[in-house]
Every structure is written in structure tokens, then in C-alpha cells.
Amino acid sequence: MTSMTVVPLSPACAAEIKGVDLTKPLSDAQVAAIKHAWGKHLVLVFRGQTLTQDDQLRFAAYFGELGTRKKAPEKLRHRAEGIQQDHEKVLLVTNIKVDGEPIGAFGDGEFWFHIDSGYSAKPYNYTFLHALELPSTGGNTLFSNMYKVYEAVPPALKAKLKGKRALHIHEYNRSRQASHSGDLSGTPHAYHPVFITHPETRRKSLFVDRLMTVAIEGVDADESAAMLRELYDIGERREFLYEHVWQLGDFLMWDNRCTIHARTDFPKGERRLLRRCTVEGAALYEEPRLPALENFIARLRGVWAAHSDDETRMKAAKPLLEAFVLDDSVKANSRAWPSTEGRKNLRLYVDPDYEFVINAVVRVPGRTGSVHDHADAWVLYGIVDGAESLERYDRIDDASRSGYAEIRLASVTTGTQGKVDLVAPYAIHAEQGGPARSAAVILRSRPLGEGTVLQNSYDAKAKTVTQRYGPEQIPYELRF
Ligand code: OGA
Ligand code: MN
Numbered sequence: 001m002t003s004m005t006v007v008p009l010s011p012a013c014a015a016e017i018k019g020v021d022l023t024k025p026l027s028d029a030q031v032a033a034i035k036h037a038w039g040k041h042l043v044l045v046f047r048g049q050t051l052t053q054d055d056q057l058r059f060a061a062y063f064g065e066l067g068t069r070k071k072a073p074e075k076l077r078h079r080a081e082g083i084q085q086d087h088e089k090v091l092l093v094t095n096i097k098v099d100g101e102p103i104g105a106f107g108d109g110e111f112w113f114h115i116d117s118g119y120s121a122k123p124y125n126y127t128f129l130h131a132l133e134l135p136s137t138g139g140n141t142l143f144s145n146m147y148k149v150y151e152a153v154p155p156a157l158k159a160k161l162k163g164k165r166a167l168h169i170h171e172y173n174r175s176r177q178a179s180h181s182g183d184l185s186g187t188p189h190a191y192h193p194v195f196i197t198h199p200e201t202r203r204k205s206l207f208v209d210r211l212m213t214v215a216i217e218g219v220d221a222d223e224s225a226a227m228l229r230e231l232y233d234i235g236e237r238r239e240f241l242y243e244h245v246w247q248l249g250d251f252l253m254w255d256n257r258c259t260i261h262a263r264t265d266f267p268k269g270e271r272r273l274l275r276r277c278t279v280e281g282a283a284l285y286e287e288p289r290l291p292a293l294e295n296f297i298a299r300l301r302g303v304w305a306a307h308s309d310d311e312t313r314m315k316a317a318k319p320l321l322e323a324f325v326l327d328d329s330v331k332a333n334s335r336a337w338p339s340t341e342g343r344k345n346l347r348l349y350v351d352p353d354y355e356f357v358i359n360a361v362v363r364v365p366g367r368t369g370s371v372h373d374h375a376d377a378w379v380l381y382g383i384v385d386g387a388e389s390l391e392r393y394d395r396i397d398d399a400s401r402s403g404y405a406e407i408r409l410a411s412v413t414t415g416t417q418g419k420v421d422l423v424a425p426y427a428i429h430a431e432q433g434g435p436a437r438s439a440a441v442i443l444r445s446r447p448l449g450e451g452t453v454l455q456n457s458y459d460a461k462a463k464t465v466t467q468r469y470g471p472e473q474i475p476y477e478l479r480f
Pocket of ligand 1: 127
């Protein structure tokens with residue numbers, strides 16, 4: 001088996017997967033590797049594939065129950081139901097007509113940003129497109145990373161929209177806003193939270209699109225329109241976009257819960273044909289983040305935007321972490337956090353732009369911590385509940401013998417809620433639990449854990465140093 005490689009295609013999202021032949025059944029390990037890359041990059045591109053319909057459906061089915069093509073509303077049926085669409089799991093994305101009749105759907109030209117089947121109660125989780133015929137130019141597909149977009153929504157607008165739902169309706173005017181007359185009886189439609197938590201990644205995402213989202217529930221029409229326009233404009237900012245220029249044989253797959261997509265114009269009269277299938281989805285929920293965490297993140301992003309070196313950023317972040325761990329709502333929330341015994345961290349947040357990470361740890365009474373460093377990462381460690389002590393060590397040998405290290409305890413400081421320590425890169429230390437359960441929040445300047453950077457782990461008695469990855473990362477969302 002050739003090994004799979006993942007090549008990012010833009011700073012916004014999307015990666016090319018090389019070394020996988022989709023005409024063949026895949027191993028569990030290959031599927032797992034693709035899922036992992038998908039969670040990270042949102043849009044995956046495979047080039048040079050020649051897939052039959054069965055190949056495409058077999059591959060898509062690795063990711064869930066295949067989606068059934070949605071029936072177009074009665075009044076649009078004549079131009080939306082292609083005459084060559086004979087498989088209920090397949091849709092032909094094409095402008096081709098036979099005897100004046102479209103063989104598939106979505107016709108010619110530009111297609112505004114949208115979510116596939118956002119107008120249904122359970123929008124498709126995933127869409128897969130395979131390029132079979134292409135125009136000489138144009139017809140590119142644009143994708144926006146809605147996790148990044150969510151983080152870029154101004155805090156005041158986020159606060160106004162928290163807990164609100166938006167109305168999505170089915171319409172086919174590909175480059176015009178859906179008309180929204182008020183009578184929706186003949187039009188498929190659904191309400192979804194404006195902000196959703198992605199059920200697998202647990203990350204927050206903006207879930208509206210310019211084509212089919214028409215109103216925010218319970219907000220007067222003008223204000224709703226203004227807020228939606230602001231959201232659409234952020235969602236379509238160039239920095240959040242990947243533009244896919246198609247080649248024959250391309251196979252694309254995307255996640256509809258954290259991306260929106262659009263199509264650029266292409267010459268009328270030139271044929272374009274892509275084969276589409278989908279995977280069914282489920283109802284979407286907002287599950288709001290704890291406001292204190294939301295606020296902490298917004299302030300951290302301000303610090304990261306204002307400074308470019310990690311030391312300055314982490315020093316500026318120290319008072320922000322102090323305020324966060326002193327917050328009563330955080331302390332109350334921490335009482336429900338699961339234990340992180342066995343070298344685990346709860347992963348509360350990873351910033352999509354700056355990659356700083358917010359972790360939490362929960363120590364059972366009397367738990368002893370290992371002596372270690374964090375390699376090149378800067379770390380702030382703040383106690384939320386209980387008491388812990390921080391031991392600092394000096395390295396006293398000259399580090400010339402591999403695997404050998406002599407260290408000496410330099411200081412021990414004990415702290416309770418609100419105490420925050422800054423741990424510099426390669427600083428040798430250990431956190432020790434107290435007589436009662438304790439909880440702490442950790443801010444890291446970069447991701448640590450499996451597959452990131454190796455950290456040193458020391459044994460003072462045996463005088464050894466070994467390298468290993470940091471704690472296992474367990475996604476955990478702080479909610480109300
Ligand atoms: C789709 C779609 C865009 C394109 O198939 O859902 O939006 O580039 N296609 O044709
Ligand atoms: Mn689409």
C-alpha cells in the first residue's frame with residue numbers, strides 16, 4: 001500500500017490527499033486517516049480518479065448513510081429534476097440538455113454561496129463531487145471555512161445572535177436571494193441555529209448562507225437583513241476561502257456543517273458535468289459555549305492579533321487567564337469536568353488562526369504529576385478549584401550524555417483558585433495535586449500531544465530523561 005499524504009491547499013481550508021486509489025475498497029486505517037484529515041481541512045481533494053457511480057457510492061458510504069436526492073418543490077420540478085437522474089442517491093450537477101430537457105440539476109453559470117440542503121430539518125453532513133466534463137474556463141468551486149468565520153464574527157453581533165435561529169428555504173435562483181413571501185406552505189424550509197456546534201469536532205461554526213437563509217427568527221425584518229448581510233460578508237471574505245479550479249478526474253468531498261460553497265460563472269454553451277452524492281445528516285444544535293470562555297477567547301485573539309511573538313503574547317495573556325479561572329461560572333462548570341487521569345487533557349478550544357490551545361486538567365486527590373518540560377511551547381497554568389503545588393527544577397548536569405539528566409528541586413509554590421504560573425519553553429517542572437480534587441486551565445502557545453512535538457520527561461532518582469508526546473487531547477465543550 002502506498003502511503004497517504006495530505007497537502008494543504010490554502011491557508012483557509014482544503015487539502016489534497018495523495019496516494020489513495022478510490023476505485024479500490026479502503027482499509028479501516030485508510031478511512032480513519034481520511035476522516036482525520038477531513039476534520040482538520042474540511043474539504044478534501046483527490047486528483048486523477050476515474051470513478052464509476054458504484055465506486056463513488058461505495059467510497060461515500062464509508063462516511064455514513066448515503067443521502068437521498070431531495071425532491072424539488074412542485075413549481076421548480078420541471079427544471080430541477082433531470083431526465084437522466086435515475087439513481088435516488090445520485091445527482092448530476094450539469095448544464096447539459098438532451099432534446100431541450102436538462103439531464104441533471106443546477107444548470108449554467110454562477111451559483112451563490114450555500115449549504116447543501118440547508119432548507120431541510122437534517123441537512124446533509126457531506127457532499128462528494130466527481131468531475132466528468134468541464135468547460136474551458138470558470139465554473140470553479142469556492143469554499144469558506146465557517147469555523148474561522150465564526151471566530152471572526154464581532155463579539156457584539158455574536159451576543160445578539162446567541163440562541164437565535166435562522167430560516168432557510170429551498171430555492172433555485174442560483175445567483176439571487178430567495179424570495180420570502182411569508183407563505184412557506186409550498187416551499188421546503190427549516191430553522192437552524194445561527195451558530196452550531198459541529199457534532200464531531202465540537203467546534204463552533206456559523207450556519208447561514210446568502211442564497212437560502214432569509215431571516216433571523218424573532219428579529220424585525222430590517223435588522224435581520226442587516227445582520228445577515230454582515231454575516232454573509234464575513235463568510236465570503238477572501239482570507240476564509242479556498243477556490244478549487246477543477247481538472248478532469250478530480251474528486252472533492254466537503255463537510256456542509258462547517259463550510260459554505262459557491263460556483264463561479266462559466267461560458268454558456270460549454271458542457272459541464274459532475275456527479276454528486278451525499279451523506280445524510282442530523283438536526284443541528286447550538287449548545288452555547290460558556291460566555292466566560294467566549295469572552296476569554298475573544299480577548300486572547302485580540303492579544304494574538306496585536307503581538308507576533310509567543311513570549312509577549314503569553315505574558316499579555318496571563319491576567320486574562322487569571323480573570324478566567326477566578327470566574328464563578330468557570331469554577332461551577334469545572335465541578336462537572338471528567339478526571340484526566342492517565343495523561344489526558346480536556347481540549348476546550350484550539351484557535352483556527354493562531355493555533356493557541358485552551359486545555360483543562362482535573363486531578364484526583366493526592367495525584368502526583370510527572371517532571372517534564374513543554375518543548376518549545378509557552379504555557380500558562382491556572383488553578384480553578386482545589387489546591388495544587390508547582391515544583392520547579394534546575395538541570396545541573398551539562399546535558400552532554402543522551403538519556404542522562406541530573407535535576408534538582410529549586411522551588412515549590414502552592415496555590416489555589418486564581419493562581420497562574422507562566423512556564424517558559426524547556427522549563428523543568430511538575431504540578432502536584434492536593435488533598436482534594438483540583439481543576440486547572442492551561443493555555444498553550446501551540447498544540448501539544450500525539451503527533452505534535454516531543455517533550456522531555458525526567459526521572460530525578462534514576463537520572464534519566466526520555467522523550468514523549470504530551471497528554472492525549474479529549475475534546476470537551478464548556479457549555480451553560
Ligand atoms: C453542488 C454544488 C457547485 C459546482 O453540487 O452542491 O454546489 O461547482 N456544486 O457545481
Ligand atoms: Mn451545493
